[in-house]
Amino acid sequence: MPVSERDGVPIWRKRTPRQALVTWLAWIAGLVILLICFRFISGQTLWFFVVDAPQQAADLVDRMFPPRWAYANQLWSALWDTINIATLGTLMALIISVPVAFLAARNTTPHPTVRAAALFVIVFSRSVNSLIWALLLVSIIGPGVLAGILAIGLRSIGFCSKLLFEAIEETDPRPLEALNATGASGAQVTSYGIVPQVMPAFAGISVYRWDINIRESTVVGLVGAGGIGLQLDASINSLAWNQVSVIFALIVVLVIGSEWVSAKIREAIR
Amino acid sequence: MTRPQHDPAAGRWRPPPLIPSPWWRWALYLGALFYLVLAFSTVDVDLQRVIRGMERVQILFAGFLQPDFVSRWSFIVEGILESLTMTVVATVLGIMLSIPFAFGAARNIAPLPVYLFCRSFIAVSRSFQEIVIAIFFVVMVGFGPLAGVLTLAFATIGFLGKLLAEDIEDIDARPLEAIRATGAGWSKQMGFGVVPQIMPRFIGLSVYRLDINFRESSVIGIVGAGGIGGALNTSISRYEYSTTAAIILVIVALVFMTEYASGIIRKRVQ
Numbered sequence: 001m002p003v004s005e006r007d008g009v010p011i012w013r014k015r016t017p018r019q020a021l022v023t024w025l026a027w028i029a030g031l032v033i034l035l036i037c038f039r040f041i042s043g044q045t046l047w048f049f050v051v052d053a054p055q056q057a058a059d060l061v062d063r064m065f066p067p068r069w070a071y072a073n074q075l076w077s078a079l080w081d082t083i084n085i086a087t088l089g090t091l092m093a094l095i096i097s098v099p100v101a102f103l104a105a106r107n108t109t110p111h112p113t114v115r116a117a118a119l120f121v122i123v124f125s126r127s128v129n130s131l132i133w134a135l136l137l138v139s140i141i142g143p144g145v146l147a148g149i150l151a152i153g154l155r156s157i158g159f160c161s162k163l164l165f166e167a168i169e170e171t172d173p174r175p176l177e178a179l180n181a182t183g184a185s186g187a188q189v190t191s192y193g194i195v196p197q198v199m200p201a202f203a204g205i206s207v208y209r210w211d212i213n214i215r216e217s218t219v220v221g222l223v224g225a226g227g228i229g230l231q232l233d234a235s236i237n238s239l240a241w242n243q244v245s246v247i248f249a250l251i252v253v254l255v256i257g258s259e260w261v262s263a264k265i266r267e268a269i270r
Numbered sequence: 271m272t273r274p275q276h277d278p279a280a281g282r283w284r285p286p287p288l289i290p291s292p293w294w295r296w297a298l299y300l301g302a303l304f305y306l307v308l309a310f311s312t313v314d315v316d317l318q319r320v321i322r323g324m325e326r327v328q329i330l331f332a333g334f335l336q337p338d339f340v341s342r343w344s345f346i347v348e349g350i351l352e353s354l355t356m357t358v359v360a361t362v363l364g365i366m367l368s369i370p371f372a373f374g375a376a377r378n379i380a381p382l383p384v385y386l387f388c389r390s391f392i393a394v395s396r397s398f399q400e401i402v403i404a405i406f407f408v409v410m411v412g413f414g415p416l417a418g419v420l421t422l423a424f425a426t427i428g429f430l431g432k433l434l435a436e437d438i439e440d441i442d443a444r445p446l447e448a449i450r451a452t453g454a455g456w457s458k459q460m461g462f463g464v465v466p467q468i469m470p471r472f473i474g475l476s477v478y479r480l481d482i483n484f485r486e487s488s489v490i491g492i493v494g495a496g497g498i499g500g501a502l503n504t505s506i507s508r509y510e511y512s513t514t515a516a517i518i519l520v521i522v523a524l525v526f527m528t529e530y531a532s533g534i535i536r537k538r539v540q
Contacts, residue, residue, distance in 0.1 A: 033358065034358060034359065034362055036355075037354075037355035037356075037358040037359050038355075038359050040351065040352075040355045041352075041355055041356065041359055041415045041416060041419060041496075042416075044352065044414050044415050044416075044496065045411075045412075045414050045415065045416040046412055046414065049411060049412030050411045050412065050416065053410045053411045056409060056410045056411075057410050060406070060409060060410070080312065081312070084309045084312065084313060087305075087309065088309060088310075088313070123522065123525075123526055124522055126525075127485070127521060127522040127525035127526065128518060128521065128522065129485060129486070129488060129489045131401060131489045131492060132488070132489060132499075132502065132518065132521075135492070135502070135503060135506050136330070136506060136514070139326070139506050139507065139509065140323040140326045140327055140330065141319060141320045141323035142316060142319040142320070142323065144314070144315070144316065145313050145314070146313060146315050146320070149313070192285070196285065215399060216399065218399065218402075219399045219401050219402060222401060222492070222493070223492065232402075236405060248398075248402075251397065251398070251402075252397045255397050256397070
């Protein structure tokens with residue numbers, strides 16, 4: 001324990017002088033990096049426009065109220081599309097992520113090279129945001145709900161496979177060994193040994209991702225991939241802020257609703 | 271389970287179904303089928319457009335096999351630098367702002383009015399996707415990375431505030447009580463009773479959020495809030511898929527690196 005002495009009385013210290021020095025240097029280095037970063041951003045900013053930001057905000061809020069509630073009647077089909085984008089996208093991701101997860105899990109993969117390829121698919125899918133997928137897909141297959149479903153699906157593959165392959169790796173090996181000892185084939189060991197063990201995790205993962213996807217599907221429309229984001233984009237472009245507030249209200253209700261549903265289902269599974 | 275799992279008269283053993291009640295099971299299956307039919311019937315797909323898009327898929331794949339880093343190199347570097355600096359500044363700012371919200375949103379240490387205010391602020395911050403928040407800040411402070419910094423900081427408050435508040439609510443109350451019994455003031459109770467208990471998780475969550483902020487900083491540029499997203503959007507809308515591929519590969523590599531680093535740090539503190 002580091003102790004310093006003053007007038008012959010030992011005083012407890014948290015760190016040795018050397019540790020204290022290193023800590024201080026680390027803090028100073030962090031601060032310097034932060035300042036450099038801030039200078040860079042400040043250089044890219046037109047501070048002239050920032051000065052009246054409070055006014056702009058007040059103006060914006062002023063234009064958003066009162067919300068034009070009648071506009072909600074034009075939004076129901078967009079809302080239905082949004083829910084479909086999230087649900088069908090999740091479904092697509094789940095169907096693809098099951099084989100990917102089995103190939104990526106250390107205990108079920110046929111070969112380390114296959115595992116590396118599966119891990120690459122997972123990392124790639126997870127690193128690219130669903131909006132980037134949506135941008136790409138809109139330019140490839142044209143705007144619409146299909147692009148949204150594919151974007152959400154492609155983004156979710158990595159997430160679902162990652163959590164699923166971790167669950168597969170954590171399975172108890174003893175039942176599998178017991179099944180092997182009875183002379184069960186590989187497929188039988190998988191379906192009677194692994195599947196029952198990861199089923200609760202799988203159900204949890206799908207509901208959890210569906211909940212996230214509901215949030216994400218509200219914005220893929222901003223780049224043309226269908227759903228309520230399309231109406232949001234149109235309203236913002238026409239500066240109809242009193243319609244924007246209606247859309248926001250709907251999004252909040254949708255998000256809270258989906259969170260409630262997913263919490264209830266996950267509770268029921270457990 | 272009182273029901274016999276194995277009935278020799280019925281023949282083969284079957285694994286117990288996931289949902290025990292047959293009524294619920296069939297209702298869920300039928301409901302899911304009904305929804306899927308309904309959902310697929312409303313997804314309108316322009317087949318001609320999709321077929322034409324297949325050509326572009328080939329171009330995109332060719333782009334990934336031969337990414338073009340060179341011709342737009344300066345834009346890529348500038349965008350990435352902007353994304354990185356935005357991430358650093360926004361994460362630090364967000365962490366600093368989220369601490370008071372986290373303490374305020376923990377029911378065991380905050381009075382009810384403060385609790386309700388902080389919880390509702392966090393709920394608002396969490397309901398909206400980063401890109402929607404970015405639209406707002408772009409309107410307020412103009413195009414550029416400052417809008418991105420404010421967006422990411424705002425989103426960080428919701429994320430860290432909620433998770434940290436839950437952690438504070440879960441602390442062991444006994445050390446806190448012991449410190450209160452010594453006559454320590456509020457700040458000393460927090461500093462010596464609460465902070466040491468939440469510190470490991472706080473560091474872990476902050477590093478995790480740094481990671482998320484970098485991912486998000488690569489898309490909010492689509493609406494003009496700075497970062498690599500702007501360059502990406504431009505390259506896609508100009509059909510320069512080889513540049514698009516280069517940018518996506520850079521993002522994937524950086525995300526992979528930050529994720530790897532944050533994984534190491536989180537493992538060390540926990």
